[in-house]
Amino acid sequence: MIEKQHIPYSQTPLLSPIMKDFTCESESLSPFYIPYSNENLQSLIQQKKRFFGKDKRTLLHAELLKQYQGFELSEQTKNNIDLLLNENTFTITTGHQLNLFGGPLYFIYKIISVVNFAKKLKNQYPEYNFVPVFWMASEDHDFEEINHFYLNNKLLAWNRKTKGAVGRLSTEGLEKIYHKLANITGDSINTKKIQELFRNAYLAHNTLSAATHYFVNQLFKDQGLVIIDADNRNLKKEFIPVIKQDIFENTSFKQINIQSDKLKKLYNKTQINARPVNFFYLKDNIRERIEKNGNTYKVINSDISFSDKELASEIDNYPERFSPNVALRPMYQETILPNLAYIGGGGELAYWLQLKKAFETYKIPFPFLFLRNSALWLDKKSVRYINKLQLQWQDIFLPENELTKKILTSKNTIPFNTYKQEIEDVFRHLEKDITTFDKSLRPSILASQTRINKELNRLEKKVLRNLKRRETETLQKINYLNQTAFPKGVLQERIWNFSTLYLEYGNAFFTQLLNEFDIPSKEILIFYPNN
Secondary structure, three states, rough: OOOEEEEEEEOOOOHHHHHHHHOOOHHHHHHOOOOOOOHHHHHHHHHHHHHHOHHHHHHHHHHHHOOOOOOOOOOHHHHHHHHHHOOOOOEEEEEEOOOOHHHHHHHHHHHHHHHHHHHHHHHHHOOEEEEEEEEEEOOOOOOHHHHHHEOOOEEEEEOOOOOOOOOEEOOOOHHHHHHHHHHHHOHHHHHHHHHHHHHHHHOOEHHHHHHHHHHHHHHHHOOOEEEEEEOOOOHHOHHHHHHHHHHHHOOOHHHHHHHHHHHHHOOOOOOOOOOOOOEEEEEEEEEEEEEEEEEEEEOOOOOOOOOOHHHHHHHOHHHEEEOOOOHHHHHHHHHOOEEEEEEEEEOOOHHOOOOHHHHHHHHHOOEEEEOOEEEEEEEEEHHHHHHOOOOOHHHHHHHHHHHHHHHHHHOOEEEHHHHHHHHHHHHHHHHHHHHOOOOHHHHHHHHHHHHHHHHHHHHHHHHHHHHHHHHHHHHHHHHHHHHHHOHHHHHHOOOOOOHHHHHOOOOOHHHHHHHHHOOOOEEEEEEEEEO
């Protein structure tokens, strides 16, 4: 039996300032996204119907069926793909890089967030259909970000030389990772399932895109999840007008900068920086930026260049060679899907907030944005320590030094705060009496108070240091809790792989998330075993 706690984000330090405002629906952010409401949903549905007509649906349906050739197509997923031909069917999308074996836990959390939200919308609006979609970021080229995962705190890394889009990489060398995985996991029923999944995904498919498609499909085929690989010539044809406008008119650069400047005034920074040209040239083993140099368009780190006319012809004839960067990928997504909502992490949503004005300029409907679900898993030892240290559940999200100070301060029977307040009171009376006599003595009074407060703080630190020496066992418990919640200094979901939890819970891991995750989300869930 798995127990749970709901911890509002407002009780944790987990969100950035912009995401705090986003989850609180701050008025200051309202110009940068579409607030979710029944009225706005109905309006967006009508916009999508006008924008995403029969021809687009027919093309999407055909390309998805092609992409599923060679993969098991479950009845649920086949039904959802066929429903996309219906004008009353819309997608709910998340996307991610092709992390090896899913990489960190939040890869799984994002997918379950869209699966559950699609079900929720269907219950609320039965006259429409809602299809959960996973967008494979197969054109990405940051191999170092995706080439590893952690199982039981052990790093399994796929080291090799790479060039170009990661989705096109061969799976050469992954048999070494499989053997390491087998050595770590043992021979229980759950470990055999994990080993089989990795073997069938990564050793039986030739490219990382195909392996990832198989991996995600095996986990979520029963949920009707539709997987799309947008590294696709026919889908790119739909994007040709935007490609040309971005490259030749710098439209995205101008509009994104307008929105970004406004966000900078509120938060002092933005998540991404748009470029005059927001496309990479994608061919063979290269994915390199396109830059304008005088009257020539140059593909950096190569000898490839084009004149205006040559580049326009290249776009028309080979649209698949033009890969959008982070600023334009969302626009490509919304061009080829009848999409109503994007569910992502805080960093993703922060850059989506920079894009609404560019969407309006291109006359592409802007989707609803939702923060993905988040969870923390604790073992029995962690729960025992939380109870023994008399902590509240949200305390586990405090930095280790703050949690240490909080616990040791509670063990300190010397009432330093009371003494500080008494000193404050004494000096307030002193100041009143002495300045009545001579106002010029006020600086001396304040200086004396400062000296005494410094001495008192110094004494308090000494007491805490002595407490630390005496409370070695307590510090070990605090460290264990911190390493569980923040392995390697970041939140658990950004390090642990799903396999760590699957080995312990089996299918109950997925069942728990499918039962509990809910969008919109303003909280993090804590899961732990029932003692």
